[in-house]
Amino acid sequence: MIADPVREWVATCPRALPPILAKELAALGATDIREEQAAVAFAGSRAVMYRACLWSRIATRVLLPIGGGSAVDADALYETLLAMPWPALIAEGSSFAVNFHGTNADIRNTRFGAYRSKDAIVDAFRAAGVAPPQVNPDSPDLQIVVRLQRDRVDVALDMVGESLHRRGYRRSAGDAPLKENLAAALLLRADWPSLAAEGGGLIDPMCGSATLLLEGAQMAADQAPALGREQFGFLAWQEHDAQQWGVIHNEARGRAERGLSAGLPEIRGYDADPAVIRSAQENIAAAGMAKWVRVSVKALGEVRKPTHVALPKGLVITNPPYGERIGRKDSLPQLYRHLGELLHREFPGWQAAILAGDREHGRSLGLRSHRQFQLFNGRLPVTLLLIDLEGNRLADGNPALATPVDVAAATDHKDLSPGAEMFANRVRKNLRKLGPWLKRSRNECYRLYDADIPEYAVAVDRYGDWLHVAEYKAPAEVSEEGAAQRLREIHQALPLASGVAAERIVFKQRERQRGKAQYQSSGGASDMLSVSEGDARLLVNLHDYLDTGLFLDHRPLRLRIAQEAKGLRFLNLYCYTGTATVHAALAGARETVSVDLSNSYLRWLSQNLAHNGLAEIHNHLERADVMQWLRGGEDLFDLILLDPPSFSNSRKVPGSFDVQRDHAGLIHMAMKRLTPAGDLYFSNNRRKFRLDEELAQSFVVEEITRATLDPDFARLPVPHQCWKLRHKAL
Template sequence: MLEFLITAAKGLDELLLEELSSICPDSQLKSKPGQVIMFAEIEDAYKVCLWSRLANRVLLKLSDGPVSDAEDLYKIADKVNWPTHFGTKNTFVVDFNGTNQQINNTQFGALKIKDAIVDQFTTFFDERPSISKIAPDIRVHARLWRDNLSIYLDMSGRSLHQRHYRSKTGLAPVKEHIACAMLIRSGWSKNQHLPLLDPMCGSGTIVIEGALMAANIAPGLKRDYWGFSQWQQHEESIWQALISHAKQQISKPQTKIYANDIDLGVLALAKENAHNADVFDFIQFSHQDVSHFKLEELEPGYIVCNPPYGERLSDSAQLFPLFQQWGAWIKQHFVDWHMSLLTSNRDLLRQMKLNAKKEYQLMNGKLECQLVNYVLDQQNCQAREVKLIQNDFVNRLTKNLVRSKKWLKSQNTNCYRIYDADLPEYNVAIDCYADWLVVQEYAAPKDVPEHVAKRRLHEIIAALPQVTKVNPDHIVLKVREQQKGKNQYQKVAQTRQMIEVFENGALFKVNLKDYLDTGLFLDHRITRQLVQQKSKGKDVLNLFAYTGSVSVHAALGGAKSVTTVDMSNTYIDWAKENFQLNKLQGAYHFEQADCLTWLGQHKQKYDLIFIDPPSFSNSKRMESTWDVQRDYLDLVKDAVACLNTNGSILFSNNLRQFKLDEAALGDLGLAVSDLTKQTIPEDFQRNPKIHHCWLLTKES
């Protein structure tokens, strides 16, 4: 008998053992995590390649031995008589897995084994086979576990989950062998006379694998590339006999299989894949919203589905209500069905308010997932009141909203902060923009496990619609780390969706989704008012202007002229739109330029200059790097040269540790007034270091 190693995804080894017992009943099997060792004949290995719905690879063991140093790798590989497996005209590649104290680099390990193979051919034939990483004739696998190395010939060539019917995939596709595991774990594979439904089918993998099962189609029939095809010990007659027998086993399914998706594009892809797999006629496709999906099927069956995970946390705000609505619909229209859902976000499934019967751990690619089974009996489908979980965050947010309502009565704005990491364990900032919310998650401290931070964020997202009464579709989630320079302006999406907000008589366009910042710094609300009050009849310059909100307030304050300067064309255009929105016409100038270079060469004089530079910048458009603590004095010096007598500079920045040198500014003829405390709005009082602000007045 030969020794084979059959590999599978983590969590499938138990199912794989059962499957192999059925495919090769006369073989000897031993299960290990993620693999099964099989002692069998070559025909059995072919059967596994052809019929296994769960395996990844079928590996024939060629050699093994202990490893104490790098030369042992060479010796173990050299024990194999390689010319009996392939020739000099064949191509090959070596895959190496595992490390230990002696061998800590897989590329080095692969190289030593490759050298042993090549040297053997060179010695015997004075020529050597070539290496090919793309579709090699022979694939050699080396696996190092602790101090033992095993070398295998890959019979499968590529992972067996590649059935060769998928031309493309949708977002977050489930792999074919995982789809089969879902169908087995759900119970449907043993009850194939009952209907199968995937209401969010995506590219159709689950229903296609179900149809292949129901039609008894061997999953390997469509594959045209095998690791044994160029193997010199390959038994072609045995293989062809197995192929012929497999084709004879195909039958028309007696079950009903349904596939649905709301996206017409991926639904077309699912149909194409089903056609490629020769099972299109066995599946009924439909295009409906899953929250209102109807099925004219009297007999309960099995729902098996890979719904959206919300793996990107920014999706959670939209997915939570979807699962709530879907759960309510399921309880009304799918009583007595069984349901199995794959997810990497268990909190999403909890929104359905259903009691799970069983959970299984699975790996879908590199993603840790759970397959959750439900029995949708009468008791489980009873309507449950969705109660808001009272926790510290909910209580604090509720208090903040009550306080904000009182404070807002004296304000003239519909954009403000309602929560700013008030509780360290709920480390987010929440801003209101009209009827939208922007949630910015700060990077969790290193001592907080990722799963804990994620769970807390889900609690926040689940609570916000109920506490604030904001539509879940109007909640935007962003993950934010401490940024340097203008990194805070970097794009994170491309929706180009703008909404209008108002503040103290001014209107602004904000973009809540495409950038980490929205186009309006809320902590500068009072600062902008101050500029407006000081601008009447004056020539005003706004440097590092961003989207021009300060310039708008200066113009509304009756400025004689306003010059707006920023390095970004995008923000200069945005500033112009803000001026148009406020119907402002006059001596208003917009300059796209590096503010530092532009100011150093500028000769015009101003009465009021507003400067809010980044903390750090190394933009390619700048002639050098910028560090606000290092370089601000040179910037102020250039600004003073452009300042009229008795003119003033409003200087601000958000570097927490920034230190202002008042003596040095005095030498420049400037009187200094610290306005930091009076320019921080009440909704930012929790974070008094959100910015610094000084009024620098040129003395006569």
């Protein structure tokens, strides 16, 4: 056996991970440990180096420094390397390559630096009368690492070869794969080995290619991450001891066999994309973990804690999208919020580790983290949030809107003017009339008042604990001063009549709009309020736009779509903020496609999807003019919602759209996209609209307006008209 003296080694790793690597190396027997920016220097025997190469989950390379010297120019570089004892370092019959880093004033190209270094090594062999080894830049047995900094060069042997983060199990990856050693670092920071030893479960609700799950499984099985690797750089090192290495390797193999035979805890992963899950399954099979690591297709909103085994504790760990290469940045706060609610609801008493791409996104979770670590995923700065879910209170989902108010003070008796008292009495009457329906339907968003008294020309809508008041343009016979006085009376009466504090009542003037004016921001708080409708949670904005993002009169139609959408392909044309899409997706639609020309509304839809844990892989967003989009495709859908504006005139498309003038042609195009047994719902809110009689000759047409109005809109004139169309039987 070759003598095994203590040497100086350097283990490299990603930035911010040296503290974890140092702890790992100490457990493997290293001494004199010194952390550097992206590496850890340590002392140890050859056996310690073997164990580091085999067992380190964090290191990328393990280097043996062999010296350095002057490199003021190419000749000095050559002489420094020529003087090194290369025949005593590189085993006979081995190939090598030079991995050169750095430049200076004379050596301006790393390829040139590598070329001169290679010449020096080959000439050193010839000077010693020994046949030089073969140079193999593509697949060398041993890499020589040469680092040039200013006028000095340092040289080391790479004991590893291919980076240690490549475990060998990754056959395919998703769009933004997490490197294996970073995944291991997250698990170690979250103390997964201790939880695994206690029988805790491991869940990744957005598992991607299953890297976190596989790293966790290897830890739980006490399996060395490099156990399956056949090639190491030290095999071509002159002082390699095959017998010593064999003992260390066999010991690791025995530990892994014992670990797997003892069984692993529950390890499960989910992802909304079937293609990603197939990739994960390939990786799991390649790692030999198919018996213990299970993954399945589930959107975030469908994830639940496993119930087939008792799991009082465990770790939920995940790497959500950052919005850089995957994911939509606008929808990430809602995605994180939904994740926080999932953790709070399904995993009380567990631990969670979330790799957040942005601190603001981390705050969107609504959960308090007890520790945070700044890391790097490649070049992207990220934050690891460690969260103890035991007793962790979920913060309000709308912190900017949920300002504490004194409801009692807001509802104290005040002397009302006769006009204000009349308005208040009408609001109270409407509440009494709607009460039984509200109790049955459990609607928290509804129309409370709609210019019932013509002089008080406002629409009052309730959104959860808030009221939204839209002022109509006053009649011509009402002076501006008179309209302002009535608005002041509404301000005075509403808190008393509704029980909603004045601080939660949003007033907006609403005049008739044409073109895009109705979609422009009126300025304001840019806050989203989450409200419930059926099984959906929808985001509304009470401040920034004249419309809130949720047309309340269409509630019955959305719920009807939810009842019919299971297993169907759903097409939402002029989708607005996509509330019907959310209902269809939650109800089990096989696929949804939503088309709108507005980027703002598609972003809003993306946020609504994320807010409900729905993945865009099954819910496609198409930014296009609807009529052009219909002309450009042939895909068929089982269920279509067609709810065009009354009028639109956009610079993005030629001409204008008028629903009365153009609806027949639009419906014909949409019906071409409907399956033979499918249903198309056509709706619009133009008051004097008349459906083209020709349509009844081509299709089965049924007016369902009254069936799509709830009691809060059961007044004249109706806010919209709606028809159901089907193909005639052949």
